[in-house]
Amino acid sequence: KRKVIVIGLGKFGSNLAKTLAAEGVEVLGIDKNEKLVEDISPDISEALVADATRKEVLKSIGVEEADQVVVAMSNLSASVLIVLYLRELKARFILAKANDEDHARILRLLGADRVVIPEQDAALREARTLITPNMVDFLPLLPDFLIAKLDAPDEFIGHSLKELDLRRRYHVYILAIRKKHSTKLIVLPPAEHIIEKDEELFVLGKKEYLSKLLAQSE
Amino acid sequence: KRKVIVIGLGKFGSNLAKTLAAEGVEVLGIDKNEKLVEDISPDISEALVADATRKEVLKSIGVEEADQVVVAMSNLSASVLIVLYLRELKARFILAKANDEDHARILRLLGADRVVIPEQDAALREARTLITPNMVDFLPLLPDFLIAKLDAPDEFIGHSLKELDLRRRYHVYILAIRKKHSTKLIVLPPAEHIIEKDEELFVLGKKEYLSKLLAQSE
Ligand SMILES: Nc1ncnc2c1ncn2[C@@H]1O[C@H](COP(=O)(O)OP(=O)(O)OP(=O)(O)O)[C@@H](O)[C@H]1O
Ligand SMILES: Nc1ncnc2c1ncn2[C@@H]1O[C@H](COP(=O)(O)OP(=O)(O)OP(=O)(O)O)[C@@H](O)[C@H]1O
Structure with missing residues (x-):
């Protein structure tokens, strides 16, 4: 059974976590915000309140055993630290959210396998729809x-x-x-x-x- | 020549404004944040610093003459007021950004012709890519x-x-x-x-x- 860890339960992270869980994926969600963790826990396998920029936290949740780890926060320093640690802890596949192209390049250089910029992608898509x-x-x-x-x-x-x-x-x-x-x-x-x-x-x-x-x- | 007004120059709004401008569309951008207006002005036709929740501001920029007006902010009360006023000022087509399904339903009921939820769309897309x-x-x-x-x-x-x-x-x-x-x-x-x-x-x-x-x- 596939297992995914989602770090950061904002709009992107929580939607991703819930969609995966609904498809039968085992999902562990992490956020430092207790309310968000509480809100999502009925919908996913497990939800933890923790500061994911602490390497020992990432170590303790077994990132190397997950099929994919998702880093879903816009905060540059937090996302950068987490991607660095995930790579060092041998995460198999890292998907990260970024704010813009510079942020995306940094995360890729640090080891993110795939980076998505939701607002930019949506903007490009809508621009094309408006033009055509x-x-x-x-x-x-x-x-x-x-x-x-x-x-x-x-x-x-x-x-x-x-x-x-x-x-x-x-x-x-x-x-x-x-x-x-x-x-x-x-x-x-x-x-x-x-x-x-x-x-x-x-x-x-x-x-x-x-x-x-x-x-x-x- | 097509004309589009973009209200709110965050990641979504600014990317949309610049993409349209690069395609030859006449773009007017508005934001209450002076720095954002300054940053974008080389790239679009015109950029104004203003509080778009004031109906007289929207009246003065000729919203009824634009082919489309884009409301690109996550703040619920601001987006709700602006969409209401745009409809009353007879904007021809309103594209609005929302945070979630509830926000989207509200904006549609108030007159938005099309609503997009960038983080949710990206999350759905990534979930499908992770599963398949x-x-x-x-x-x-x-x-x-x-x-x-x-x-x-x-x-x-x-x-x-x-x-x-x-x-x-x-x-x-x-x-x-x-x-x-x-x-x-x-x-x-x-x-x-x-x-x-x-x-x-x-x-x-x-x-x-x-x-x-x-x-x-x-
Ligand atoms: N060090 C951290 N440890 C755990 N969770 C964190 C940490 N830093 C940020 N988060 C969480 O990540 C989530 C997303 O962060 P943030 O709000 O910065 O991103 P966002 O881009 O606005 O999110 P979205 O667009 O997905 O709604 C928040 O719920 C926040 O609590
Ligand atoms: N009343 C207003 N008049 C003009 N601009 C506004 C008003 N309220 C918010 N804005 C602008 O809208 C922009 C986007 O708003 P906000 O940051 O809430 O949305 P966001 O969802 O985080 O944006 P994005 O995801 O596109 O980066 C901001 O730059 C903000 O200054």
Whole structure:
């Protein structure tokens, strides 16, 4: 059974701890704030009140036996000390939260395996959504690509996906189709699917190709 | 030219303001903290020091003329007042940051068109990545789906995507292929692409189907 230690139970740490616990992961949470520890204890396996910048505290909780240790605090000096000690105590995988790129670089150099900057990630995502109104999502993996939602263009209606050959002609891929006013979503539709008048298409493609397609569907 | 007003220049607000400005959007930033306003002014169109909970301030900056207004502060009472006033001043689109679900519900009821909870979103994303190690991304649009990276399974090698018929047989779709140790990524590979020995596949599919595929590639 997987075991994760979450150090710092602010908004990020507590959400992470509870989500993991709900998925059946054994979660130990630590915070110096007694109220936060008390609040979360019904939801996770174990919760401790402690100052995690003290190396003996980290030693006593068996960090080397956890699959992952999460350092979830914005305080630079505290996070820096904790990541240093975790590495020295041979933690197998360290995920750390940072405030900005400088903080992230420091934590990586000290041994964090993965660093996340929640506010920056959310800001980038929202900026892209504000700039591209039809955008419903984008993939950090493929930064030039995004997923847009658009009404089926007139010239697509009555034709199958196979006929339309969208990948080759438009360099886009239809990930999902939804009948308007319905919650039913057809994901990875088959090539034989015939596009109908009241369908919404969720399309993955490069920004420039999607804008061409979006222009056509208006 | 698109115009956006960002109220609150903390980590989320300032990152959003700068990203939009870099994309050519006209950005007006507001914060009561003079230092933050000073720091950001080289990067955006205009930056003002002001208390945004004062309705006359919001009136004077022409909120009804902006394409979007962003309320980016965690303080509940301040964000609540500002969203109320923005709605009364007929702001066209309000994006607000919230601390948790309760805060989000309140802002939506008061008129926010879209609410984001950065720490919660990041926590959910990281929890999923921790639980599914091959996962490189997931789409909030399609919550049961995720994108996994895996080495080409032996039985795929030498066969074309068309032959393998992955969509129908495995209910997955190969979004991209990368030669190991290369940065070159083939996105939306053609059906004729023949899978080679040293290729990494970025596959989109439902969790249960991906785990089948992942088990095969080990
Ligand atoms: N030395 C420490 N030992 C244990 N817990 C600590 C220590 N320092 C800070 N914390 C805890 O870490 C948590 C998160 O810290 P902080 O509030 O600085 O981060 P935050 O970035 O505002 O959090 P979030 O954005 O996740 O809400 C707090 O609950 C705090 O009590
Ligand atoms: N009434 C107000 N008028 C103008 N600016 C304000 C007002 N109240 C708060 N702010 C500003 O909003 C910014 C963000 O607020 P706060 O620090 O509460 O949010 P935060 O959630 O910690 O921010 P972030 O996570 O984005 O760093 C701060 O820079 C603060 O000065």
